[in-house]
Amino acid sequence: MFNLEEAIAEWRRQMAAGGMSDPEILDELESHLREAGAGTQSEFDERVRQIGQPKALKREFAKVGLDLKGAMLIFAGIPNRYVMNTTNVEPRWATYLKATAFLAPAIFLAIVSAVFVIPKLQQICLDAGLPESTAGGFWNLTHSSIVGILFLWHNSLLIAGALIALLILLEWRSGKWPRYRRATVGVGVFLLNSLILIAFFMMFLAAIVAAPGLRP
Amino acid sequence: MHNGPMIRKELVAASAEPLVLSLLENGESYGYAIIQDIKNRSEGALQWTDGMLYPVLHRLERKGWIKSRWMESDTGRKRKYYSLKQDGRKAHQKQREQWLKVHSVLAGLWKEKHV
Numbered sequence: 001m002f003n004l005e006e007a008i009a010e011w012r013r014q015m016a017a018g019g020m021s022d023p024e025i026l027d028e029l030e031s032h033l034r035e036a037g038a039g040t041q042s043e044f045d046e047r048v049r050q051i052g053q054p055k056a057l058k059r060e061f062a063k064v065g066l067d068l069k070g071a072m073l074i075f076a077g078i079p080n081r082y083v084m085n086t087t088n089v090e091p092r093w094a095t096y097l098k099a100t101a102f103l104a105p106a107i108f109l110a111i112v113s114a115v116f117v118i119p120k121l122q123q124i125c126l127d128a129g130l131p132e133s134t135a136g137g138f139w140n141l142t143h144s145s146i147v148g149i150l151f152l153w154h155n156s157l158l159i160a161g162a163l164i165a166l167l168i169l170l171e172w173r174s175g176k177w178p179r180y181r182r183a184t185v186g187v188g189v190f191l192l193n194s195l196i197l198i199a200f201f202m203m204f205l206a207a208i209v210a211a212p213g214l215r216p
Numbered sequence: 217m218h219n220g221p222m223i224r225k226e227l228v229a230a231s232a233e234p235l236v237l238s239l240l241e242n243g244e245s246y247g248y249a250i251i252q253d254i255k256n257r258s259e260g261a262l263q264w265t266d267g268m269l270y271p272v273l274h275r276l277e278r279k280g281w282i283k284s285r286w287m288e289s290d291t292g293r294k295r296k297y298y299s300l301k302q303d304g305r306k307a308h309q310k311q312r313e314q315w316l317k318v319h320s321v322l323a324g325l326w327k328e329k330h331v
Contacts, residue, residue: 028247028270028296035248035293036266052267060271064278 007044008033018054025061090182092171099185106196113203114153118146121203121210128213145202223261231262232272234315237300237308240282244299247273273298281307 038044170177251266276282281304
């Protein structure tokens, strides 16, 4: 007895095995198959033949290429440009595990910097005769970034608690959050990593600014 | 049903974008309906592998000429609808002019041969 749902599920498996694994494209092609309709296996096979072979489709879709938005999403660690599909959402644990893995090195280095490096840097700046703060100027920018890092360090538990509470609230109350979770968390991780890198660069610049003022 | 020779695949491929843009100028539509419309209007002369329409649609969307949205039909089926954007209308107008130019040159040449 022909079962359309089983036939479609098998077709999706064969497409994925042939290299056509993008879920939104498969959803659209599946929608086409359902519109065409099939009451028997042979009719279904004919519809599938009219859709085309996965290798040929993959070749044609590859020619579509990436736009700037697609490239940015890949850069942020989101390989699938169709991130808001409704039928295949990445498991929650996978998204948060990847986010933790990507953030862990930067967070570790930020903690080490806050505990060991910044106090030393502040001492170096004082020894070099650099003021605590001035009105304007390049030094003010680097000093502000150090002040910012210290503020985040002293309030890190509060900030982390607030972020985790927000994520729990979204998971619990928002029906749309799972669609946007991967993209939002991915972009958030990218921004946080970038901020930490910029902070390290500012500390490096502060040391360069301070260096000439150090007594031999 | 079309009785003459099938149209060469190169011509089918070249006409894909103007055909899709022309159909979408009539209003929003979805992939299956677009394919059926083309087959009916060409009386079967334009033979497409159904799945090959979708890379064309995605390419037009990437160019910013059309946009898409998923909607649930009256029967509860999910369909991805496409509609023409302003840039698509301009691009369609340009393509229309180019095709009409080619047609006028060919028509003129063939008319000369029959005179």
